[in-house]
Amino acid sequence: MNDPDWSLYRTFLAVCRTGSLSAAARDLGLTQPTVGRHVDELERLLRRTLFTRSPQGLMPTDAAVEIRPYAESLATTAAALLRQVSGGLERVEGIVRITASDVIGIEVLPPILAQLQAAHPGLVVELSLSDLVEDLLHREADVAVRMTRPVQDALVIRAVGEIELGLHAHPDYLTRAGTPETFADLARHRMIGFDRQTAFVRMATAEMRRLNPGFSTVEQIGWHYRTDNNLAQLAAIRAGAGIGFCQTRLAERQPRLQRVLPDLRYPLPTWVAMHEDLKSSPRCRATFDALVEGLQDYIGGGTGGR
Amino acid sequence: MNDPDWSLYRTFLAVCRTGSLSAAARDLGLTQPTVGRHVDELERLLRRTLFTRSPQGLMPTDAAVEIRPYAESLATTAAALLRQVSGGLERVEGIVRITASDVIGIEVLPPILAQLQAAHPGLVVELSLSDLVEDLLHREADVAVRMTRPVQDALVIRAVGEIELGLHAHPDYLTRAGTPETFADLARHRMIGFDRQTAFVRMATAEMRRLNPGFSTVEQIGWHYRTDNNLAQLAAIRAGAGIGFCQTRLAERQPRLQRVLPDLRYPLPTWVAMHEDLKSSPRCRATFDALVEGLQDYIGGGTGGR
């Protein structure tokens, strides 16, 4: 049995993603008959039907679903290879892909990255913002800012300190609704919080209770403005919708945002991580270092160290 | 800039591995001019010289060395894809790749795997024996038998108990040199042990000292027959070269191998691991289960559990 040509996998993946031969052809810069022939040949070589040709488009079969993750992996690796080769071996240039949470990526990273790029005009930054952690081992990203300690081997990780979360509100809201003085007061306020009870939220709630014994839990307080999107929470606070959590350093930067119950604190330990092999890549190394330094600055003389 | 065709990476990798266009062509089932053209095109698309054409063969450039790991990763993924598709979705058949240490693979696994294959004639087993842990996340292997606890996420792991190591010798040796009665006696014996001071050996030495306070360390005993190959150690013990460590259950099976200082024990915790995604693959699941059961039997009603 002959191995399929690797490019067939790329075509296969495009068809999986788009759901049609024509769309895949457009993405790949090929034509629809070519894509169709690629699929045919892959099916022949693998001895599997990959798509059932129904008139309303192609339906991937079980076999297609099964091998798709492998094709995705091929794609991320190929993309990583191109990023790697995009930069020289001495100078800080080329493409670096960074993954971070949306709040960090939008509120914290821009000045850090702008300064980095000012120093290295040849550097192109790709920002992938999501709470789904992209896999550094599979090179889905080159450098990551994480709020959970990366457990995988073969990663260079650096703790940059703890980002502190605290309750904040807009002065407009506080003049209207009053300023809470005790944890118990919060029960009478409009609280901004999470929508779903994700694993992170449950963990955070438990930790919050541990750190701040007087703080009532979700059940007792009740949340009036719920969203899982951290940026939306921040926007709600800014708009005077109520009291919610945001990063204290972030709030300090905002023109008019006031801290509420300053004793309540929730530290978010933060790491920067990248694959070991990328240490020797100037662009990744420089980005890593800039992120570490920038975040430590942001946190305010963080603990640093490994 | 156009993306290079993924098959160019495969050709590139073959050239890296073989060191010549002709050899790569033979491996790939292509011809030498084709391989040369592929390399040319990849160099053109990446804007990098990958090989310096010297008369005495091709020398990979720094750029080639840099991207080779990515090409290797592509190759392992493609291989994993083919293994995946080699089996059906319901029946236990196709190719399963297992990695284990050499002693386990040669002395322990054969009957387990033979029984597994007897039950499932369509199952093809690939055994990769090495102390280098192949990366399950990158699908270098489907199932692994490990002596260290796998730390990576996204793995299904199962503790199968502790394999006990003990000192053993051939009766011929013992009649010739006497049977040691105390740890101190070992100093007067021919000891079989490791060659280099690897991280594992250092750790094992420390652990050994902790578990068996009276046991002298390497420095005090002195090793007279040194090899890092565990099979070679076992062979030396069998040949009556002296006293060395081997698995007690293994020694029991040998026709004539006698335990020495039975109080001395060194338990080797053992795990079976595979990638989470492969749980739904019958061939991997069956292999995983068979290995767990077989190893628990081997250990002798091991502790089991997770």
Add this chain to the structure above:
DNA sequence: TCGGGGTCATTCATTTTTGAATGATTGCTC
């Protein structure tokens, strides 16, 4: 019921890729 926009399959000429053959060069052996 009738287009319009989308899909995929088929055909055929064109382009591209490939392989066989050949030549040039090197390293090794005798």
Add this chain to the structure above:
DNA sequence: GAGCAATCATTCAAAAATGAATGACCCCGA
């Protein structure tokens, strides 16, 4: 130093892959 067995580069004809064009089909909305 000649002969042999490698290597890679080049050439040219054959094979393969591709794309444009066309036709058939389906869904959707008028």
